[in-house]
Amino acid sequence: MQRIGVFVCWCGSNIAATVDVEAVSEALKLEPGVVFSTNYQYMCSQAGQNIIKDAIAEHKLTGIVVCSCSPRMHEATFRKTAAAAGLNPYMVEIANIREQCSWVHKDVPTGTEKAIILGKAAVAKVNLNAPLIPGETPVTKRALVIGGGIAGIQTALDIADAGFPVDIVEKKPTIGGKMSQLDKTFPTLDCAACILTPKMVDVAQHENIRIFSYSEVEDVKGFVGNFDVTIKKHARYVNEAACTGCGACTEKCPQKKVPNEFNLGMDNRRAIYIPFAQAVPKVATIDPNYCNMLKNGKCGVCAKVCAAGAIDYTQKDEYIQEKYGAIVVATGFNPISMDKFDEFAYNQSKDVITSLEFERLTNAAGPTAGKLLRPSDGKHPHTIVFVQCVGSRCDAKAEKGKEYCSKICCMYTAKHAMLVKDKYPDVDVYVFYIDVRTPGKNFDEFYRRAVEEYGVHYVKGMVGKVVPEGDVLKVQASDLIANKQLHIDADLVVLAAAIEPDKSARPLATKLTASMDTNDFFTEAHPKLRPVESPTAGVFLSGACQGPKDIPETVSQAGAAASKVIGLLAKDKLTGNPCIAHSDEMMCNGCSTCERVCPYGAITYMDKEFRMPDRTTAIRRVASVNPAVCQGCGACTVACPSGAMNLRGFSTQQIMAEVDAICK
Amino acid sequence: MSSNKKFLQEELTRMSGVNPKKCMKCGKCSGTCPAYDEMEYHPHQFVSMVESGDIEPLLNSKSLYRCLTCFACVDRCPRGVEPAKLVEAVRLVAVRKQGANHMTANDVPAMLDDDIPQQAIVSAFRKYTK
Numbered sequence: 001m002q003r004i005g006v007f008v009c010w011c012g013s014n015i016a017a018t019v020d021v022e023a024v025s026e027a028l029k030l031e032p033g034v035v036f037s038t039n040y041q042y043m044c045s046q047a048g049q050n051i052i053k054d055a056i057a058e059h060k061l062t063g064i065v066v067c068s069c070s071p072r073m074h075e076a077t078f079r080k081t082a083a084a085a086g087l088n089p090y091m092v093e094i095a096n097i098r099e100q101c102s103w104v105h106k107d108v109p110t111g112t113e114k115a116i117i118l119g120k121a122a123v124a125k126v127n128l129n130a131p132l133i134p135g136e137t138p139v140t141k142r143a144l145v146i147g148g149g150i151a152g153i154q155t156a157l158d159i160a161d162a163g164f165p166v167d168i169v170e171k172k173p174t175i176g177g178k179m180s181q182l183d184k185t186f187p188t189l190d191c192a193a194c195i196l197t198p199k200m201v202d203v204a205q206h207e208n209i210r211i212f213s214y215s216e217v218e219d220v221k222g223f224v225g226n227f228d229v230t231i232k233k234h235a236r237y238v239n240e241a242a243c244t245g246c247g248a249c250t251e252k253c254p255q256k257k258v259p260n261e262f263n264l265g266m267d268n269r270r271a272i273y274i275p276f277a278q279a280v281p282k283v284a285t286i287d288p289n290y291c292n293m294l295k296n297g298k299c300g301v302c303a304k305v306c307a308a309g310a311i312d313y314t315q316k317d318e319y320i321q322e323k324y325g326a327i328v329v330a331t332g333f334n335p336i337s338m339d340k341f342d343e344f345a346y347n348q349s350k351d352v353i354t355s356l357e358f359e360r361l362t363n364a365a366g367p368t369a370g371k372l373l374r375p376s377d378g379k380h381p382h383t384i385v386f387v388q389c390v391g392s393r394c395d396a397k398a399e400k401g402k403e404y405c406s407k408i409c410c411m412y413t414a415k416h417a418m419l420v421k422d423k424y425p426d427v428d429v430y431v432f433y434i435d436v437r438t439p440g441k442n443f444d445e446f447y448r449r450a451v452e453e454y455g456v457h458y459v460k461g462m463v464g465k466v467v468p469e470g471d472v473l474k475v476q477a478s479d480l481i482a483n484k485q486l487h488i489d490a491d492l493v494v495l496a497a498a499i500e501p502d503k504s505a506r507p508l509a510t511k512l513t514a515s516m517d518t519n520d521f522f523t524e525a526h527p528k529l530r531p532v533e534s535p536t537a538g539v540f541l542s543g544a545c546q547g548p549k550d551i552p553e554t555v556s557q558a559g560a561a562a563s564k565v566i567g568l569l570a571k572d573k574l575t576g577n578p579c580i581a582h583s584d585e586m587m588c589n590g591c592s593t594c595e596r597v598c599p600y601g602a603i604t605y606m607d608k609e610f611r612m613p614d615r616t617t618a619i620r621r622v623a624s625v626n627p628a629v630c631q632g633c634g635a636c637t638v639a640c641p642s643g644a645m646n647l648r649g650f651s652t653q654q655i656m657a658e659v660d661a662i663c664k
Numbered sequence: 665m666s667s668n669k670k671f672l673q674e675e676l677t678r679m680s681g682v683n684p685k686k687c688m689k690c691g692k693c694s695g696t697c698p699a700y701d702e703m704e705y706h707p708h709q710f711v712s713m714v715e716s717g718d719i720e721p722l723l724n725s726k727s728l729y730r731c732l733t734c735f736a737c738v739d740r741c742p743r744g745v746e747p748a749k750l751v752e753a754v755r756l757v758a759v760r761k762q763g764a765n766h767m768t769a770n771d772v773p774a775m776l777d778d779d780i781p782q783q784a785i786v787s788a789f790r791k792y793t794k
Contacts (some may be wrong), residue, residue, distance in 0.1 A: 343696065343740050393688060395744035434690040464696025464740060478695035480708065485700040 002127050005036040005061040006119065007052055009043035009068035011098055016041075018102040018111035024067060027116045031123040035059050044074050049081045056085040063091040063126035067119050069098040088131030090578065090649055095122040117662050124661035128654045132578035137628045139225040140325040141569050144169065146217055146508065147330035149177020150551060151543025151558045153199050155328050158562030160208035164569045167322065168203065169212045169231055171504065174279035176200055177332055181262065181356065183363040185551055186415045187446035193278065193365070200280040213281055216504070218319065220327070220511045221601060223631060224538030225574045227324045235315040237286035237294065238272075242310035245282030249302035249311070250274055258290045260367075263360045266375060267367035272302045276365060284310075326538050326565040327512065329522055330558070331505045333544040335497035336391050340400035344387065344495055349468040350376040352493045355409065358416055362423075372424060374492055377471065381491035384420060385475050386413050386431040387463045391498035393434070402498045402519060407548035409496035410437045414447040414456075416494065421454035430457045430488060432477055440550070459486070466493050499548055513599065514539045522546050532561040540564050579649035580630040581637060583623040585610075587644035590621030594636035594645050602629035603636060669717040672757070676714055680753035684715035686743045693737035693747045703727040707737045707747040714750055723758045731755075762794050769793045 006028040010016035021039040029037040036059045040048045043066060055061060064087070066078050071094040079089035097115040105111040143159050145152045148170030156166045168175060179185075180200075182192035203209050212231055219230040253270035260269040262276055271290040274282060284302075292299035293313055303311040335356050338346035346352045351374050353361070364370035374381050388409055394401030410433070417429045431450075436458070438444040450456045461478035468474075475488040501520045509516045514534040515523045522541050525533040532541050542561040543554040568574075583594075585608065595603045605621050612618045623644070625636075636645045637652065646652060665673070677683060693707035700706055705713065705727040713722055722728065731751045738746045769792040776785065 389690070389742070394742040395686065398742065398744050401742060432695075434688060460691070462690040462692035462695045464692055464694070464736070476695060478691035478693075478700075478706070478708065480689070480691045480694070483706070485694060485697070485706075 002033045002063045002129075003035045003059060003061050004031075004033045004123055004126050005052070005055045005059060005064045006031075006034055006038070006123065007043055007048075007055075007064065007066045007068075008037070008039035008097075008115075008119070009048070009066065010039065010041045011069060011102075012041065015068070015098050015102040015115075018105055018108060019097055019115045020108055020112040021115075023112050024097070024115045024119060028065070028067075028119045028123060031120055033063075033127050034123060036061065043068050044077055049077075052078070052081050053085040056082065056087050061087065063087075063093070063129055065093050065095060065119060065122040065126055067095040067097045067115060067122070070094075070096045070100070088133075090132040091126065091129050093122040093126045093129070095119045120661040120664070121658040124657040125654045128651070128657055129649070132648055134578040135576045135627050136573040137225055137576055139569060139571055139574055140227070140323045141165070142167070142322070142324050143326045143328060143565050143569065144217075144227070144229055144322070144324040145328045145330055145542075147177070147332055147502075147543070147545070148172075148175030148203075148211065148213070149330060149332045149543065150179040150196060150199075151332065151545075151554045152177070152328070152330035153196075153203055154555050154558035155330060155540075155542045155562045155565070156209050157199065157202055157206065158559050159328075159565050159569075160206045162562075162566045163208070164566065165208045165210070167210045167212060167231075167324075169215050169217055171214070171216050172275065173214045173236065173273075173283070173285040174275045174281070175203060175211060175213060176276075176278075176280065178356075179551060180276065180278075181264075181359055181363075183359050183366075184415060184419060186411045187440070187442045189415070189418075197278040200278065204280045211281060212320070213283075214285060215320075217508060217511065222323075223600060223629060225325045225568070225571075226628075227327055227538065229322055229324055229327070231320040231322065233318040233320060235288075235317050236283070237288070237291070237311065237313055237315045238284045239310040239312050239315075240281060240283050242308045243283040243306075244308050244310075245274060245279075245284070246307070247274060247284075248305045248307065249284050252301050252305045254299065254301060255290050255292055258287060263367045264354075264357045266357060266360060286311075286313075326540060326568050328540045328542050328561050328565060329505075329508065329512070329514065329534070329545050330542040330561075331502045331508060331545040333499040333548065334502055336402065336500050338390070338495060338497060341390060341495070343465045344390065344463070344493065345466045345468055345473070346495065349466075349473060349493075350374075351381075351468075351473060351491065352466060352495065354495050354497045355412055355416065356497070358494045359412075362416070362419055372420065372427075379471075379491070380424070381427065383428045383488065383490045384430070384492045384494065385463065385466075385473075385477075385488060385490040386417060386429070386494045386496065388413060388431065388433045388496045389462075389498075390495040392496075402500060404498075404519060404548065405437065406496075406498045407437070408499070408550045410435075411440070411443055411446065411550065413494075413496050414438075414450045417456040418446075418450045418454050421450075421456060428457070429454075430459055430490075432459050432461055432463050434460075434462060440552070461486075463493075466490075499544070501545055505545055512536060512539050532557055532564055538568065576628065577632050579632040579647060580627055581625045581632065581634070581645055581647050583625060584644045584646065585620075585622045587642050588620075588622040589642050589644075590623070591641060592623075593639045593641060594623055597635045597639040599633065599635065600629050600631050602626045602631070665717040669719065672719050673714060673717050676719065676750065676753045676757065679756060680746070680749040682711075682714075682746050682750040682753070684711045684745065684750065687711045687715065687745045688743050690742065692740055692742060693745075696736045696740045698734060698736065699730045699732050702730040707731075707751070710751050710754065711745055711747050714754070719754070722754050723761070728755045728758055759791060765792050765794070767792060 095118040218232040221228040255271035259265040360366040391401035463477040
């Protein structure tokens with residue numbers, strides 16, 4: 001028989017205002033096995049924990065029930081308290097009478113009744129609890145960073161600097177991500193390439209970093225400290241080790257009509273290409289969709305001009321297997337498609353562009369060599385209209401757009417407006433905004449400079465429609481402050497398109513068993529206190545894959561993710577979770593159902609000899625759980641038709657006892 | 665807000681199915697409206713005035729009859745507020761109201777011509793005999 005102590009927490013007034021804590025501790029005193037019951041204002045405080053420790057010693061408790069907040073909040077706290085008093089930490093049960101009781105009920109009688117029932121269930125469970133000892137698993141001291149933008153680059157550099165090997169997997173032929181496409185960066189207007197490319201070089205030269213460019217994560221198995229990852233390296237038809245990046249092939253390739261994705265299709269590249277001059281690795285890649293040699297075997301010019309003999313038309317996709325202790329997701333973002341926003345005429349006029357396209361238009365390495373020229377006729381624009389919040393802050397039920405604020409648009413539009421006025425003071429610049437959101441160091445000052453020093457016309461209101469007419473864009477918009485409808489003949493319209501997570505994020509989340517929100521942003525383990533960790537142990541988040549972010553924020557988060565990874569890799573062994581599945585071999589009928597449902601591949605089958613009646617033996621096929629791999633999800637215990645699978649700490653008997661206690 | 669205003673506000677939101685609280689005051693409805701310059705109160709003002717209960721001026725405004733019900737604002741509102749449906753509801757309240765008619769049923773025959781649809785004539789008699 002257990003000797004159980006019950007500790008009811010008031011949580012200040014959080015619980016005590018809706019639950020009669022005295023009544024709860026009195027009622028639970030009468031439950032079987034309970035030898036001690038009390039209540040206290042803050043059980044998690046030092047004084048509260050001492051009450052528990054003293055009671056364990058004084059009443060020789062073998063199990064305790066804490067009626068308090070969610071176990072997600074303080075289960076670990078109370079387990080440590082119990083362990084400090086010499087009690088096995090798995091003899092602690094939490095009855096959640098805050099989130100699931102006091103916070104959802106309004107009147108004291110209902111709250112108290114429910115709190116007593118939840119307490120009874122926990123007592124019933126502790127009566128069947130047994131001490132559990134967690135196992136230990138080794139840690140592979142190598143990290144994987146998925147995505148080679150500024151988030152991935154910074155995370156990799158920080159981990160590598162701490163002395164751990166890091167691999168970066170980047171699906172494009174070069175690292176650099178969106179930041180490599182930007183012109184200047186707010187709020188200081190330093191050039192993106194000038195601050196990014198040195199970091200890219202650092203990555204390339206770091207002895208602890210390997211770059212798998214033009215590669216994707218194919219498969220992920222295992223668990224924290226011990227991930228088995230398959231990386232698919234796409235064939236680039238160029239031997240990376242031999243290519244010197246001289247660029248001779250990219251000049252001689254006769255296939256000149258390939259839309260250049262680096263410039264967002266605003267100019268063309270060749271079928272063999274290096275995305276941009278500072279690419280890392282600086283290696284050519286053949287685009288198999290356009291290469292004449294790969295498509296119909298006629299050409300071979302690049303192979304002829306390559307002095308290094310690096311061209312290899314027979315190259316195949318390669319699969320690399322590697323073990324990692326930690327995985328950082330840094331898959332970034334993309335602007336949303338403007339296809340559904342017909343009112344802005346994006347698909348009707350070349351002179352209606354997105355902000356990212358505008359970045360390329362003002363960039364010295366862009367399609368116009370940094371001269372601001374209209375994409376349609378190459379003329380200098382005199383009136384430019386910027387439209388904010390295109391597809392951001394939309395109704396959840398709307399057919400187009402996103403519900404969230406994309407966060408970066410206010411600032412980059414202020415930057416664009418300022419850059420235009422700086423180079424071409426004669427240009428009239430209008431910015432249509434709903435709100436100007438500039439929380440950030442030196443951000444509002446930056447926006448005010450655009451208005452006060454540069455004379456950008458900020459108009460509170462929204463553009464209703466854009467109609468191309470001749471060589472102008474007729475912009476109709478509202479000016480809410482003047483209570484007027486404005487009609488502007490613009491030469492260029494720039495849409496601040498909402499941003500969304502990269503399309504590769506959702507399938508990746510499935511492979512990692514990491515959770516996402518409805519917008520496909522990765523969910524953090526705690527929105528305030530664990531912002532760079534995914535709820536899946538060993539998976540960390542860096543940059544815009546977790547939510548819209550600017551560069552300063554991305555870099556801080558990248559460093560935070562790196563520090564979490566370093567903390568993990570610095571350990572030699574990880575304490576496992578003892579609440580894992582085990583099979584009762586006498587009941588197992590070897591049907592393999594559990595093996596099929598196990599998401600971690602923790603279950604195998606083996607033939608085992610059993611003694612049968614009449615001194616005979618029989619060989620039977622039975623399930624066996626690998627304790628290092630099992631994560632205790634419980635899928636097998638539900639699937640097992642004969643009830644042979646059980647979860648330690650959450651056995652069928654324990655859960656049924658809880659249900660019985662609630663229904664009694 | 666007075667109980668009368670509150671009643672009118674609830675009546676309008678119920679009739680139109682529009683929730684003016686969803687408006688984020690971006691002004692895209694008024695930016696897109698083809699009849700803007702004809703109106704004393706513009707689409708975004710309809711939404712904000714119904715939201716604040718300031719409905720009486722709308723009922724007495726000619727703006728009610730300038731809205732073409734083209735639904736451009738409904739189509740383009742990022743928050744799905746559907747201002748044209750709200751204008752329509754205000755119009756219905758004005759039309760259904762007893763008294764305050766700007767003419768009587770006796771004035772109608774003199775205004776008839778061949779182009780006026782039968783339905784409009786019947787509606788006019790129904791309205792102006794109230």
